[in-house]
Amino acid sequence: MEETHKKILLVEDDPNFGAVLKDYLSINDFEVTLAKNGMEGFEKFKKDNFDLCILDVMMPYKDGYTLAREIREKNKEVPIIFLTAKSMKEDVLKGYKVGADDYLNKPFDSEVLLMKIKAIIQRKASETKTDNAKFEFQIGRFHLNSKLRFLTFDKEEPIKLSPKENELLKMLALHENDLMPRELALTKIWRDDNYFTSRSMDVYIAKLRKYLKPDEDVEILNIHGEGFRLVVKNKVEEK
Amino acid sequence: MEETHKKILLVEDDPNFGAVLKDYLSINDFEVTLAKNGMEGFEKFKKDNFDLCILDVMMPYKDGYTLAREIREKNKEVPIIFLTAKSMKEDVLKGYKVGADDYLNKPFDSEVLLMKIKAIIQRKASETKTDNAKFEFQIGRFHLNSKLRFLTFDKEEPIKLSPKENELLKMLALHENDLMPRELALTKIWRDDNYFTSRSMDVYIAKLRKYLKPDEDVEILNIHGEGFRLVVKNKVEEK
DNA sequence: TTAATATATTAACCAAAGATTAACAACGAT
DNA sequence: ATCGTTGTTAATCTTTGGTTAATATATTAA
Numbered sequence: 001m002e003e004t005h006k007k008i009l010l011v012e013d014d015p016n017f018g019a020v021l022k023d024y025l026s027i028n029d030f031e032v033t034l035a036k037n038g039m040e041g042f043e044k045f046k047k048d049n050f051d052l053c054i055l056d057v058m059m060p061y062k063d064g065y066t067l068a069r070e071i072r073e074k075n076k077e078v079p080i081i082f083l084t085a086k087s088m089k090e091d092v093l094k095g096y097k098v099g100a101d102d103y104l105n106k107p108f109d110s111e112v113l114l115m116k117i118k119a120i121i122q123r124k125a126s127e128t129k130t131d132n133a134k135f136e137f138q139i140g141r142f143h144l145n146s147k148l149r150f151l152t153f154d155k156e157e158p159i160k161l162s163p164k165e166n167e168l169l170k171m172l173a174l175h176e177n178d179l180m181p182r183e184l185a186l187t188k189i190w191r192d193d194n195y196f197t198s199r200s201m202d203v204y205i206a207k208l209r210k211y212l213k214p215d216e217d218v219e220i221l222n223i224h225g226e227g228f229r230l231v232v233k234n235k236v237e238e239k
Numbered sequence: 240m241e242e243t244h245k246k247i248l249l250v251e252d253d254p255n256f257g258a259v260l261k262d263y264l265s266i267n268d269f270e271v272t273l274a275k276n277g278m279e280g281f282e283k284f285k286k287d288n289f290d291l292c293i294l295d296v297m298m299p300y301k302d303g304y305t306l307a308r309e310i311r312e313k314n315k316e317v318p319i320i321f322l323t324a325k326s327m328k329e330d331v332l333k334g335y336k337v338g339a340d341d342y343l344n345k346p347f348d349s350e351v352l353l354m355k356i357k358a359i360i361q362r363k364a365s366e367t368k369t370d371n372a373k374f375e376f377q378i379g380r381f382h383l384n385s386k387l388r389f390l391t392f393d394k395e396e397p398i399k400l401s402p403k404e405n406e407l408l409k410m411l412a413l414h415e416n417d418l419m420p421r422e423l424a425l426t427k428i429w430r431d432d433n434y435f436t437s438r439s440m441d442v443y444i445a446k447l448r449k450y451l452k453p454d455e456d457v458e459i460l461n462i463h464g465e466g467f468r469l470v471v472k473n474k475v476e477e478k
Numbered sequence: 479t480t481a482a483t484a485t486a487t488t489a490a491c492c493a494a495a496g497a498t499t500a501a502c503a504a505c506g507a508t
Numbered sequence: 509a510t511c512g513t514t515g516t517t518a519a520t521c522t523t524t525g526g527t528t529a530a531t532a533t534a535t536t537a538a
Contacts, residue, residue: 101358102341119340162513162514162515163514163515164514164515165514178386178387179386179387187361191361192357192361193361196516196517197516198495198496199496199516199517199518200515200516200517202495202496202497202498203497203498203499203515203516203517204515205496205497206496206497206498206499209497222495222496222497222523223387223388224401224402224494224495224496224523224524224525225402225494225495225524225525226388226402229387399524401524401525401526402525402526403525403526404525435527435528436527437484437485438485438527438528438529439526439527439528441484441485441486441487442486442487442488442526442527442528443526444485444486445485445486445487445488448486448487449487461484461485461486461534463484463485463534463535463536464483464484464535464536
């Protein structure tokens, strides 16, 4: 099989170190885009489709965590590795909360980084299946555009959905008339499954129910202890 | 929500450190099995079904890598985290080669370990969502969807079943026209076989009988001292 | 036939899960 | 500095699910 090179976004403010690392990765068959700071990193991220992001934590203007959060808003899947000079616990924990896939303290061995990269990309590769290609859904008389986060009822003015509302509704729509396990939404959208995220999710279910009220035939049902089910009754054949 | 605790196999030869770590993980809602060496670790691994393995690298007789390789032979999926006192490059690389999911140098911060564990288990959880066990059964004129916990009679409105009702009926259906031993349901569904769970099960049998009343040809019979039998009479061939 | 054991059925009770609204905190955009 | 958006936590209430108790009926062995 023709192996198309994996694309890496490298955000590192130290020009020397950045260049060296970029070269090293390039030699090892990765296609590397280098950004000098968080701002530039985010711009480049939006313009392309990366398989992995490597972010320096300590950067002027916008640090790695902030950048990571922005990236996560756009893309829930892409693996993120943090580079940091200091190894303070708070920083590491913060990184994992933001959804880091790994963490590396500078100075580090480049071969180790390479191994981690390979391990992570391979992991993601095996996960990727039911993925984010689809972003438009017909839900009874509603139409959801999950890219624009618009929910439109018939021909009325679209309602703007918040990121979480949007993801949750999308996840429900992907399982239309079938069980959408609680755990799935929690781990995928909230990235953690505990009492509080679970309560939070309930709040969002309530919000969505309110939005969906205008169509009698659309309902979000609960399956006690399991999850939710988006049902659409009286469904007419779509041409 | 039915939060079933994740099982962790911890293999660590230092008894003090092992006990402390085990306690720490237990407090954080993991079910931990501690093994004192590679040999014991592998035995325990084979006997149970773990969600994660944490292996010390430096152990007498059988080191962590060797154990990891054996574990990988049995199970390609289970995440493995290595603990090591030394952080020599070769070791780290060796770990990743064996298929480690992460690597941690001793001494390490336990909160960091906890974060890593959660991140890794969550990752795996989202991978394993392709659950295609059988969940639909035809029982006379009834149809059971045990995923949605719906029992439908002919074309009427589905009845919602509680988790226990659902599991019990499913178990009966799996043994249709055959003996479903009391003990089986008790150990599988109630996870305990004693006087009270047995009474509880009787209650559920009564509930199911009530649900199944509409179809004359469907009955749950008792086999004294043995168990129950879901019989379907006058069965017509399904095309 | 009777005593002992097993099963049936209904109701009472309690705990866990979910629904809903409101208060609050974080943060970006004026 | 203020405002609007977003998301989390809290408080309260409702629903659901499961066990236990109480009582009645069956079955079996002696």
